[in-house]
Amino acid sequence: MAELSHIFVKHILKIELGKVNLKMETFVNLANALDMATNTLLRNYVTHSENISVIEIKLEMKHIYS
Known part of the structure; x- marks a missing residue:
């Protein structure tokens, strides 16, 4: 798992x-x-x-950061 996820084993253990x-x-x-x-x-x-499209997420992000 660590190799596939590019995460150290110790960190995975802490997550678990x-x-x-x-x-x-x-x-x-x-x-x-x-x-x-x-x-x-x-x-x-x-x-x-809810099913939200990537476009809707990007629009929301624009409102937050503008």
């Missing part, structure tokens, strides 16, 4: 033990290493979700 918070990049790397979609990994933790 809940000792560190995940950065988005780390989460995506782990999902890719598991060959799973990020939404699949989050499905038990998200209480409300």
Whole structure:
């Protein structure tokens, strides 16, 4: 897993033990290493979700940073 995700084994252990918070990049790397979609990994933790397109996200980001 560490090799596939490009994350040190010690850091993965800390993640598994809940000792560190995940950065988005780390989460995506782990999902890719598991060959799973990020939404699949989050499905038990998200209480409300909508299908949002990348374009909509970019527009929202523009509003935040403008």
